[in-house]
Amino acid sequence: xxxxxxxxxxxxxxxxxxxxxxxxxxxxxxxxxxxxxxxxxxxxxxxxxxxxxxxxxxxxxxxxxxxxxxxxxxxxxxxxxxxxxxxxxxxxxxxxxxxxxxxxxxxxxxxxxxxxxxxxxxxxxxxxxxxxxxxxxxxxxxxxxxxxxxxxxxxxxxxxxxxxxxxxxxxxxxxxxxxxxxxxxxxxxxxxxxxxxxxxxxxxxxxxxxxxxxxxxxxxxxxxxxxxxxxxxxxxxxxxxxxxxxxxxxxxxxxxxxxxxxxxxxxxxxxxxxxxxxxxxxxxxxxxxxxxxxxxxxxxxxxxxxxxxxxxxxxxxxxx
Amino acid sequence: xxxxxxxxxxxxxxxxxxxxxxxxxxxxxxxxxxxxxxxxxxxxxxxxxxxxxxxxxxxxxxxxxxxxxxxxxxxxxxxxxxxxxxxxxxxxxxxxxxxxxxxxxxxxxxxxxxxxxxxxxxxxxxxxxxxxxxxxxxxxxxxxxxxxxxxxxxxxxxxxxxxxxxxxxxxxxxxxxxxxxxxxxxxxxxxxxxxxxxxxxxxxxxxxxxxxxxxxxxxxxxxxxxxxxxxxxxxxxxxxxxxxxxxxxxxxxxxxxxxxxxxxxxxxxxxxxxxxxxxxxxxxxxxxxxxxxxxxxxxxxxxxxxxxxxxxxxxxxxxx
Numbered sequence: 001x002x003x004x005x006x007x008x009x010x011x012x013x014x015x016x017x018x019x020x021x022x023x024x025x026x027x028x029x030x031x032x033x034x035x036x037x038x039x040x041x042x043x044x045x046x047x048x049x050x051x052x053x054x055x056x057x058x059x060x061x062x063x064x065x066x067x068x069x070x071x072x073x074x075x076x077x078x079x080x081x082x083x084x085x086x087x088x089x090x091x092x093x094x095x096x097x098x099x100x101x102x103x104x105x106x107x108x109x110x111x112x113x114x115x116x117x118x119x120x121x122x123x124x125x126x127x128x129x130x131x132x133x134x135x136x137x138x139x140x141x142x143x144x145x146x147x148x149x150x151x152x153x154x155x156x157x158x159x160x161x162x163x164x165x166x167x168x169x170x171x172x173x174x175x176x177x178x179x180x181x182x183x184x185x186x187x188x189x190x191x192x193x194x195x196x197x198x199x200x201x202x203x204x205x206x207x208x209x210x211x212x213x214x215x216x217x218x219x220x221x222x223x224x225x226x227x228x229x230x231x232x233x234x235x236x237x238x239x240x241x242x243x244x245x246x247x248x249x250x251x252x253x254x255x256x257x258x259x260x261x262x263x264x265x266x267x268x269x270x271x272x273x274x275x276x277x278x279x280x281x282x283x284x285x286x287x288x289x290x291x292x293x294x295x296x297x298x299x300x301x302x303x304x305x306x307x308x309x310x311x312x313x314x315x316x317x318x319x320x
Numbered sequence: 321x322x323x324x325x326x327x328x329x330x331x332x333x334x335x336x337x338x339x340x341x342x343x344x345x346x347x348x349x350x351x352x353x354x355x356x357x358x359x360x361x362x363x364x365x366x367x368x369x370x371x372x373x374x375x376x377x378x379x380x381x382x383x384x385x386x387x388x389x390x391x392x393x394x395x396x397x398x399x400x401x402x403x404x405x406x407x408x409x410x411x412x413x414x415x416x417x418x419x420x421x422x423x424x425x426x427x428x429x430x431x432x433x434x435x436x437x438x439x440x441x442x443x444x445x446x447x448x449x450x451x452x453x454x455x456x457x458x459x460x461x462x463x464x465x466x467x468x469x470x471x472x473x474x475x476x477x478x479x480x481x482x483x484x485x486x487x488x489x490x491x492x493x494x495x496x497x498x499x500x501x502x503x504x505x506x507x508x509x510x511x512x513x514x515x516x517x518x519x520x521x522x523x524x525x526x527x528x529x530x531x532x533x534x535x536x537x538x539x540x541x542x543x544x545x546x547x548x549x550x551x552x553x554x555x556x557x558x559x560x561x562x563x564x565x566x567x568x569x570x571x572x573x574x575x576x577x578x579x580x581x582x583x584x585x586x587x588x589x590x591x592x593x594x595x596x597x598x599x600x601x602x603x604x605x606x607x608x609x610x611x612x613x614x615x616x617x618x619x620x621x622x623x624x625x626x627x628x629x630x631x632x633x634x635x636x637x638x639x640x
Contacts, residue, residue: 089368133453
């Protein structure tokens with residue numbers, strides 16, 4: 001008999017959302033559901049995590065709360081929506097210190113405050129271990145909403161910040177390396193909601209998603225959802241911090257694997273009309289890096305003059 | 321040090337939502353959050369449950385899925401909103417049969433179909449045991465939205481269906497009594513979204529909530545949220561099925577405790593202007609029972625001519 005381990009998370013999530021339609025403005029597979037209200041869309045995204053299996057070693061209760069909020073807001077950001085707020089459902093043990101609960105909620109609240117959103121509601125139940133489920137909501141003009149599909153040949157592709165940071169943070173924790181900057185990216189990623197709104201408002205952006213499942217996966221997703229528009233990425237242009245490079249070296253990690261496939265980070269990757277380059281550079285300030293272009297007939301990365309295939313894989317629960 | 325067991329669920333949920341305001345049309349303590357979009361409100365409610373601690377003995381995977389959806393839709397119903405759909409986040413073990421996952425999702429889908437809603441999205445993660453977190457959304461005209469507060473002296477108070485059914489279903493399961501009707505109420509409660517819309521559309525309803533935490537608790541909630549309007553309930557008028565009475569007798573259960581305090585059921589309790597009685601009776605068909613009136617200065621139930629205090633307590637997680 002088939003078990004979940006043989007099927008994998010992405011197939012399961014597809015099963016959950018199959019048959020959705022009618023009032024829903026977006027089919028399955030995008031970062032969030034979108035519900036049309038007049039000419040606006042409410043975007044909604046749910047994400048569930050447990051302290052035991054999803055919190056990185058070294059994360060505090062505050063970090064867990066922040067993280068749970070941030071991953072949900074990141075899905076809202078990926079649609080170009082302005083965040084409204086979050087509902088938080090918690091499973092906790094009866095003998096958990098109230099202070100731990102409060103620290104988690106402080107994390108959720110400060111992450112929400114930081115992006116101008118708020119806590120809308122929630123639920124708590126008694127259970128074994130700690131499970132935190134968030135549902136974030138945002139709002140965007142229907143016409144401006146960003147999707148995974150929409151990229152066109154000739155578009156440029158960009159990211160809002162350094163890549164490989166969460167992976168390096170993870171390796172740093174594992175190897176007891178002091179690297180506060182990248183650990184912060186791993187533990188308390190900052191959701192790119194402001195950048196998401198800039199992208200959707202600009203009118204130049206053709207597709208967008210976040211990099212949760214790894215850069216290579218995201219690029220392949222945009223490629224597939226855009227009707228097989230392909231991308232050529234330039235390795236030299238992918239922003240990677242010195243701290244990340246240092247940790248990769250010191251832990252003998254595979255550089256390509258770390259940057260392309262590890263994921264767990266919350267920058268946005270987006271495609272745009274080249275006419276918008278100057279506007280976006282100005283509007284996004286330092287959070288704008290062009291890493292490639294839509295061209296060719298496969299998703300590849302040029303490194304030292306040679307193409308490396310960008311494989312359509314990334315982090316996936318259940319499968320391993 | 322304080323642990324969650326000393327604080328209780330309701331205090332924790334209040335802590336989660338404290339400080340909410342701005343775009344949120346409702347303060348903490350109502351059945352769902354409400355977000356204003358023009359003259360409409362999107363209502364959103366989250367609820368989390370685990371198979372181990374919240375599923376009743378004898379529930380199938382299908383029932384668990386249905387139940388998880390129904391409890392969320394019930395919160396949408398209590399606001400008088402038309403249901404839109406649900407997001408479902410699941411924690412499951414890696415070695416769970418895929419068929420169990422599919423049965424759960426069939427339960428969610430059939431419950432959604434039954435009320436004209438749909439599955440909007442979801443998330444799955446690997447974890448110990450099964451945890452299912454739902455977030456239901458609905459839409460209602462802001463002016464028509466039902467709240468816990470709003471009842472006035474002289475209002476009548478009604479319910480949409482029989483009370484004590486889930487409690488009796490629970491006792492029947494415990495004692496191996498064959499009582500299919502009430503077990504169905506316990507395992508696969510039918511969310512009163514249709515009735516909720518009738519209530520909000522009528523213009524006569526002044527307050528509403530569901531009976532999840534028990535009838536006495538709900539009445540006290542409406543009383544408190546309405547600025548201390550009090551109710552006198554008539555025991556003879558509370559609808560209780562013959563099957564429920566039979567199970568109460570056969571299990572030697574306390575009748576008052578079962579009907580007033582057990583909860584776990586999803587009928588709506590609502591107050592309304594007496595002028596609306598005829599309209600509501602017609603519009604709600606068989607799902608309309610007047611059980612009392614807003615009068616006096618305490619919440620009481622008349623039984624055999626004597627008042628019995630309706631205590632402000634009900635089911636609460638963590639505390640026991």
